[in-house]
Amino acid sequence: MSRPDAIPASAVRSEANTVKPFNRRHFPLDGWEMTLVVLLVLVLVGFSWAAPGFYDGMPDLLSMAENFLPFGFVALGLSLVIFTGGIDLSVSTTASLTAVVVAQLWHGFGMNIWVAAGIGLLLGALLGAINVLVIIRLKIEPLIATLATSFIYGSIATAVAGNAPPSGFPDAFNALGGGALGILPYQLLLFVPLCLGFWLLVARSAYGRKLVMVGYNREVALYSGIRVERILVVAYVLSGVMAAVAGLVLAAYYSAARPDMGDPLLLATLTMVVLGGVSIFGGEGTMLGVILAVFILGFLRQGMMIAGFSDMVTTMVTGAILITSIAVKNLFNKRGTGLGNQLWALLRRPEATGSEPE
Amino acid sequence: MGTKDDIERVLRRRGREVALVGVTLALVVVLGILQPRFVHLENLRFMLLGSVVLSLVALGQTFVIAMRGIDLSVAPLLGLSAMVCGLLAQSQGLPLWIAFALSLGIGVVLGAFNGLLVSALSIPPIVVTLGTYSIYSGFIFIYSQGTQVFSIPAAYGHLGNGYLVPWLPIPIPVLVLLVVLALCSFLLGYTRFGRALLAVGNNDAAAYNAGIPVGGIRIAVYALSGMLASFAGLMFLCYTGSATVTAGTGDHIELQSIAVALVGGTPINGGRGNLIGTVLGSLFLSVVLTALVFLRVPAIWYSAGEGLMILATVQAGLRRHRARDAEAVA
Numbered sequence: 001m002s003r004p005d006a007i008p009a010s011a012v013r014s015e016a017n018t019v020k021p022f023n024r025r026h027f028p029l030d031g032w033e034m035t036l037v038v039l040l041v042l043v044l045v046g047f048s049w050a051a052p053g054f055y056d057g058m059p060d061l062l063s064m065a066e067n068f069l070p071f072g073f074v075a076l077g078l079s080l081v082i083f084t085g086g087i088d089l090s091v092s093t094t095a096s097l098t099a100v101v102v103a104q105l106w107h108g109f110g111m112n113i114w115v116a117a118g119i120g121l122l123l124g125a126l127l128g129a130i131n132v133l134v135i136i137r138l139k140i141e142p143l144i145a146t147l148a149t150s151f152i153y154g155s156i157a158t159a160v161a162g163n164a165p166p167s168g169f170p171d172a173f174n175a176l177g178g179g180a181l182g183i184l185p186y187q188l189l190l191f192v193p194l195c196l197g198f199w200l201l202v203a204r205s206a207y208g209r210k211l212v213m214v215g216y217n218r219e220v221a222l223y224s225g226i227r228v229e230r231i232l233v234v235a236y237v238l239s240g241v242m243a244a245v246a247g248l249v250l251a252a253y254y255s256a257a258r259p260d261m262g263d264p265l266l267l268a269t270l271t272m273v274v275l276g277g278v279s280i281f282g283g284e285g286t287m288l289g290v291i292l293a294v295f296i297l298g299f300l301r302q303g304m305m306i307a308g309f310s311d312m313v314t315t316m317v318t319g320a321i322l323i324t325s326i327a328v329k330n331l332f333n334k335r336g337t338g339l340g341n342q343l344w345a346l347l348r349r350p351e352a353t354g355s356e357p358e
Numbered sequence: 359m360g361t362k363d364d365i366e367r368v369l370r371r372r373g374r375e376v377a378l379v380g381v382t383l384a385l386v387v388v389l390g391i392l393q394p395r396f397v398h399l400e401n402l403r404f405m406l407l408g409s410v411v412l413s414l415v416a417l418g419q420t421f422v423i424a425m426r427g428i429d430l431s432v433a434p435l436l437g438l439s440a441m442v443c444g445l446l447a448q449s450q451g452l453p454l455w456i457a458f459a460l461s462l463g464i465g466v467v468l469g470a471f472n473g474l475l476v477s478a479l480s481i482p483p484i485v486v487t488l489g490t491y492s493i494y495s496g497f498i499f500i501y502s503q504g505t506q507v508f509s510i511p512a513a514y515g516h517l518g519n520g521y522l523v524p525w526l527p528i529p530i531p532v533l534v535l536l537v538v539l540a541l542c543s544f545l546l547g548y549t550r551f552g553r554a555l556l557a558v559g560n561n562d563a564a565a566y567n568a569g570i571p572v573g574g575i576r577i578a579v580y581a582l583s584g585m586l587a588s589f590a591g592l593m594f595l596c597y598t599g600s601a602t603v604t605a606g607t608g609d610h611i612e613l614q615s616i617a618v619a620l621v622g623g624t625p626i627n628g629g630r631g632n633l634i635g636t637v638l639g640s641l642f643l644s645v646v647l648t649a650l651v652f653l654r655v656p657a658i659w660y661s662a663g664e665g666l667m668i669l670a671t672v673q674a675g676l677r678r679h680r681a682r683d684a685e686a687v688a
Contacts, residue, residue: 087484089613138673141626143428147613148672151665158658270488280482312499319492327479 032277032329036292043296047303054306059183066178066253068298069187070095070246072291074269075276076198077242079290080235082273083202085215085282086135086142088239091269093153094127095247095262100161102248103257107166113173121244127153128240132233157259167256177253187249194242199287211235215282271322272297277329297321374623378638378671382645393652401648403529407519409644410531411436411594413637416615416622417542418586420636422483423619424546425579426559426628430487431472432587432615434494436606439464439591441498444507444601447514454513461592462585468494469584473577491612498603507601518596531593535637538586542633545582555579559628617664618643621671643667 048055055061074091081088098120105116127149134145179186202208214221214231222228246265251257276293278285297318304314369376390397415432422429439461446452446460468490475486520530546552554575557565566572595601602608620626621642622635643664650663 134669138669140669140672144617144620144626144668144672147617148665148668151613151661151668155659155662155665159656267488267492274485274488280485310499312496315492316496319489319496322492323475323481323486323489326481326485327475330480 033286033289033292035328036276036289036296040292040296040299043299043303047299047307051303051307054303059180062183062188063180063185064302065191065295065298066185066187067302068294069185069191070249070253071265071268071272071298072191072294073194073242073246073249074265075272075290075294076194076287077239078269079198079273079276079278079285079287080202080211081142081239082278082280083211083215083282083285084232084235085218086232086235087146087270087280088128088131088236088243089143089146089266090127090131090150090153091239091243091246092262092264092266093150093157094124094240094243095250095265096259097127097153097157097160098124098244098247099251099257099261100157100165100259103166103169103251104160104162106169113170117173117248120248121241124240124242124244124247125237126240128237128243129233131240132236135236136229136232154259161257161259165257165259167254169252169255174252174255177249177251177255190245190249194245195287195291199291202287207231207234212283215279215284217283268297268318271318275322275325374632374635375638378622378635378642382638382642385642385645385649389649389652396649396652399527403527405644405648406532406641407529407597408648409637409640410535411590411597412611412614412618412643413535413640414538414590414593415587415611416618416636416640417538417633418583419615420619420622420624420631420633421542421546421555421579422583423616423624423626424559424628424631425555425576426562427476427483427576427579428487428616429469429472429580429583429587430484430612431468431490431494432583432590433606433610433612434491434498435465435468435584435587436591436594436611437498437601437603438468438494438501439588440595440601440605441502441507441591441603443592444510444595445502445505447510447595448507451511454511454517457514457592458589461588465585465588466581467584469587470577470581472584473580476580477573477576491607495607502603504603506603507595508599510595510599514596515599518593518599531597534593538589539633539637546631546633551575551578556629556631559630561629614643614664617668621668639671 044055074095078088078091101123102113102116102120105111105119106113111119131142131146131149134140134149135142138145140148176186176190181189202211210221210226210231213224213226214228218228221231243262243265247262250261254261272293273285273290274280275297276285276290278290300321301314301318304317305311309317386397386402395401415436419429419432442464443452443457443461447457452460472483472486472490475481475490476483517530517534521527522530522533546555554565554570555578557568557570558572558575562572565575591601591606594605606612618639619636622637622639623632624630624636646663646667647660650660655663
């Protein structure tokens with residue numbers, strides 16, 4: 001692959017492969033994260049310019065976040081699971097089940113709503129623990145295991161909800177979904193520290209290093225003495241808890257709990273995590289990318305709705321963005337082996353057609 | 359001795375199918391004793407017919423999973439094909455054979471698009487089909503413009519519910535399924551294409567080095583899966599006589615088809631495919647769901663039943679494999 005008279009692309013490649021004492025990034029952000037920042041700016045500026053009513057002052061822009069932050073909570077937890085190379089399809093029904101159970105505890109048992117919410121978080125942890133137990137103890141692939149538990153949780157949610165799901169929570173609880181402190185929505189006030197926490201967990205803690213290691217190569221992680229199962233348990237339990245948080249926030253936002261409330265969460269959050277640069281095979285990606293992707297897709301959806309596009313068109317565009325972004329990322333990868341890199345090299349040096357584009 | 363060995367050999371090679379048939383039959387017998395109406399011919403026919411659409415989708419899914427891929431876009435493809443054919447048949451009396459060609463065409467083109475994205479741009483299949491799931495569902499909404507299919511020409515209804523010949527009490531869709539199953543089995547087991555796709559599923563790098571056109575095989579397999587899902591859409595239209603925008607996606611048939619393929623004995627890591635197991639798994643699911651109706655279990659528990667069924671059967675399959683591996687080592 002390597003040629004002595006190096007073309008620019010391979011020059012970058014060989015430099016990246018060389019270990020030098022000062023071979024650090026000059027810029028704090030990774031290439032993909034830079035792309036995401038540019039995308040976010042494009043979305044915000046583009047809609048402010050093209051869709052009248054999108055930018056209506058800072059408070060309005062911030063309160064718009066209330067519509068998509070529930071997805072963000074799920075995306076934070078789901079990323080951990082995808083870092084390990086697994087997947088959690090049960091996030092949507094976990095959110096629904098939590099919301100419904102909390103609502104019934106409050107309505108049927110006359111429990112204080114905040115105590116009920118606390119129990120809801122524990123329930124989320126329990127559901128995540130069941131997922132990971134099925135995966136570890138029964139040795140079933142995460143995709144199948146969480147597919148199955150997702151069916152089961154969904155049924156239980158419908159059964160618990162009954163014919164008339166409770167609604168009309170106390171105002172203090174509803175504020176969690178729709179209230180604001182000054183111009184800052186409570187959802188955002190909850191989301192930002194959680195983002196910080198998850199970023200620290202993945203990028204700055206021993207757990208984070210092990211998490212990515214497990215996803216990168218499970219066998220090697222095992223042989224390096226990492227307690228793989230413990231890493232997995234934490235990831236899935238946190239995913240369950242974050243899904244529960246999303247369920248609570250959604251219940252507060254609508255001031256009602258419905259057993260199908262979490263259904264739209266799954267595909268959208270999976271899109272966010274993947275767009276954020278986390279490899280679906282695990283072991284690659286950053287929390288910062290995921291957080292950026294949450295805001296990109298969130299503002300995009302809101303902007304398109306304000307511009308008068310139907311929900312379905314918005315979903316289609318989301319799907320197209322998912323595919324395009326990963327395609328672009330694959331076309332120009334860091335190692336310079338992507339089709340785009342190759343074509344670029346061919347354009348630069350038409351005679352160098354030795355390598356097979358694959 | 360000879361017969362005993364034969365039985366052992368069949369059990370070893372065809373254990374999954376034998377187990378599925380056994381459990382399904384046991385379920386039918388037990389339910390038949392509890393509720394004699396369960397084994398009434400009409401109900402048996404209903405259960406058989408109810409599994410055809412899912413079987414067709416799951417056969418395509420089996421090919422994809424055997425190649426170590428996954429296809430979530432089958433659900434909107436089913437809905438799109440049902441909607442396009444249904445609306446044209448309803449408003450302009452589209453002849454059945456054109457509808458047939460049209461549905462296959464839609465499936466091949468959109469399925470091949472999935473395959474192209476997977477192979478040419480090396481995007482993980484779950485990401486590609488998640489994206490096209492949204493896009494193809496959008497096509498259904500755009501094409502239907504909020505309308506739905508509520509009446510279809512008699513020829514369509516005959517294909518979905520009728521009998522080919524009066525003296526043979528097997529509905530046409532079941533015959534269609536058997537023909538498709540035979541074609542698929544031939545394709546997977548007896549052609550170069552089938553061997554190649556299993557090789558890709560086993561180890562795509564090795565397959566590439568062995569001279570197998572990995573990209574082409576991928577595109578063809580996704581096209582095949584799309585075609586079968588789309589054809590299932592036509593059968594769905596003929597069987598139910600209606601199509602709405604949520605046909606396919608509303609029932610999460612993409613998840614069901616994956617579940618059924620896995621229950622049928624196709625491993626999620628690819629390299630092997632069990633088409634007969636897939637069809638039996640789909641029949642088993644249909645029997646279980648009907649049994650729940652007869653047992654007066656509220657409808658809300660059906661999907662929980664599905665979930666438990668997936669866990670139980672996949673777990674049973676793993677146990678068998680581990681036992682066999684241990685035997686092989688010893």
